[in-house]
Amino acid sequence: MSKISPLQKARSEYSPKLPPVLQECGPFATARLGEPTQSVADQDAIRRLFPDTYGMPAVTFACGESFDCEPIKAGVILSGGQAPGGHNVIAGLFDGLKGLNPDSQLFGFLGGPSGLIDDKYIMITEELVDSYRNTGGFDMICSGRTKLEKTEQFAQVATNCKKHGITAIIVIGGDDSNTNACTLAQYMLTEKTGIRVIGCPKTIDGDLKNEWIEVSFGFDTATKVYAELIGNIMRDANSARKYWHFIKLMGRSASHIALECALQTHPNACIVSEEVAAKKMSLQEIVTDLTKLVVKRADAKMNFGVVLIPEGLIEFIPEMNVLIAELNDLLAKEEAAFNAQADMSAKIDFVAQRLSAAAAGAFKSLPAMIKAQLLGDRDPHGNVQVSKIETEKLLIVMIEEQLAIINAGREKAVKFSSQAHFFGYEGRCAAPSNFDADYCYSLGYTAAALLGAGKTGYMASVRNVYAPASEWAAGGIPLTMMMNIERRHGKDVPVIRKALVELDGKPFKTFATNRDAWGAGVEYVYPGPIQYFGPTEVCDRVTETLALEHA
Incomplete structure (x- = not known):
């Protein structure tokens, strides 16, 4: 990097905090073994698939005597979408490996798993690491979405x-990436390669967590970035008082981001996909509820508002879920005939005639714009690319249709002017918050300690993170502990189970208790930008979700 900003220069001098055991003992901490573990479900099937790693005990680190460690040559990959703090994981890993033995080396494989398969790498040096400490992005070695799941891939990696x-x-x-890591670890043991595999929990979506992994890295920073933007829009809405803002937020498989941003900013409405699925709410019911809110606020002379929408909402609506499943199957089976249609209008008619009655009804109710998006380019697995479906615009159009009917019977028409937004990439590569800078560095350092302890098939775990770093604990859990069997692409496969929003959990209950008041009034909170310097209650605060889960 030829030129850096003043903030980046100041951040490069920040020293991330470590859990006390690693601060005191470095990577030579002693691994204490807990009780044998089991997978979250499907124990017999997971045990058969992972005979050498299933049932391993959880590990906690405590100070003990240092030991001689041979130089370790390790390879690291960044896999999947970006998340703030990835560079600090690498920095912590590098420092931990050098702490075990100054002659240890770290290979950075380029472009994710494909770099590991194609043997494309750079040597990670102290000079390189120093230039990326506390920075956002994954550009030190870049990332990729190639899946490590085939035997021939594992053999090439070995x-x-x-x-x-x-x-x-x-x-x-x-x-998904750590599911692949679990399978790779088992392969390396089966083939007696002597290669160990350790995972680190990354995803801004927040859906990789459990008792031992309290939060995935990047969630803290990304939600604070989104909350700042939402707060800015709220201030604008409350100033102009003439627009309804519909904001779609990242989170295909879970609504953790939308819920956290709602807890930080107090919008007039926030849809939680898991609640929609639990209540079996139809698209029309969602639209009706939002329309009633628009009318209620208009009657109170407030023709403005803010609505948060999770990216994956459409897949949680029962009739839409059925429709999407049928479309995936239909377009896979009749791809040639579908592509042969003259234009999008013909393609829409082609599909409508071949859907079941239930799916056809749902398809017919959608605006032409959304129909076209549902029939657009598929992902590599042949599935609808949900992130490209403009759910925020779909809701706006359907609310406008309902209001047209309502206004026909009213003396004074309800005014409804709207703005649509999608916040996604804005948060994925932000400079990590102090929390993520500390947490990520600790995860990387913990991964090095796990290697020093001779472990494989584990995920680095840093716990008690809702408390100050001086109270954090380091350790690791077997990757098999998070596994279950799911049906994917017509086959039963082992995968790490996603953590969805728990409707009986305190974060959702807190939101549910307050949402009527937030909907009726102007209870907006303006979080402002991430703060890196200043009072600890401002700079080191954890997410509302984490604080409520451990209150």
Whole structure:
């Protein structure tokens, strides 16, 4: 980087905090073993698939005597979408490996798992690491979405590692990436390669968490970035008092981001996908509820508001879920005939004639714009690309249709002017908050300590993170502990189970208790930008979700 900003220069001098055991003992902390573990579900099936890693105990670190450690040659990959703090995971890993033995080496494989397969790498040096400490993004070695799941891929990885003398691989990724890490660890043990595999929990979506992984890294920073933007829009809405803002937020499989942003900013409405699924709410019911809110606020002379929408909402609506499943199957089976249609209008008619009655009804109710998006380019697995469906605009159009009917019977028409937004990439590569800078560095350092303890098939765990870093605990859990069997693409496969919003959990209950008041009034909170310097209650505060979960 030829030129850096004043903030980036100041951040480069920030020293991330470590859990006390790592601060005091470094990577030579002693691994204390807990009781044998089991997977979250499907225990017999997971045990058969992972005979060498299933049932391993959880690990906690405590100070003990230091030991001699041979130099470790390790490879690291960034896998999946970006999340703030990834560079600090690498920095913590690098420092931890050098702490075990100054002659240890770290290979950074480029572009994610594909770099590991294709043997494309750079040597990570102290000079390189120093230039990326506390920065956002994954651009030190870049990321990729290639899946490590085939035997021939594993064999190629083993060959490449053997060529360089690499005896450890660290996978920094989300649930799918760490599922692949779990399978890779088992392969390396089965084939007696001597290569160990450690995972680190990454995803801004917040859906990789459990008792031992209290939060995935990047969630803190991303939600604070989104909350700042939402607060700015709220201030604008409350100033102009003439627009309804519909804001879609990242989070396909869970609504953690939308819920956290709602807790930080107090919008007039926030849809939580998990609640929609639990109540079996139809699209029309969602629209009706929002329309009633628009009318209620208009009658109170407030023709403005802010609505938060999770990215994956459409997949949680029962009739839409059925429709999407049928579309995926239909377009896979009749791809050639579908592509042969003259234009989008013809394609829409082609599909409508081949859907079941229930799916056809849902399809017919949608605006032409959304129909076209549902029939657009598929992802590599042949599925609808949900992030490209403009749910925020769909809701706006359907509310306008309901208001047209309502206004026909009213003396004074309800005014409804709208603005649509999608906040996604704005938060993925932000400079990490103090929390994420500390947490990520600790995760990387913990991964090095796990290697020093001879572990494989584990995910680095840093717990008690709702408290100050001086009270954090370090350790690791077996990747198999998070696994279950799910049906994907017509096959039963082992995967790390996603953590959805718990409707009986305190974060959602707090939101549910307050949402009527937030909807009726102007209870907006303006969080402002992430603060890196100043009072600890401002700079080191944790997310509302984390604070409420551990209150």
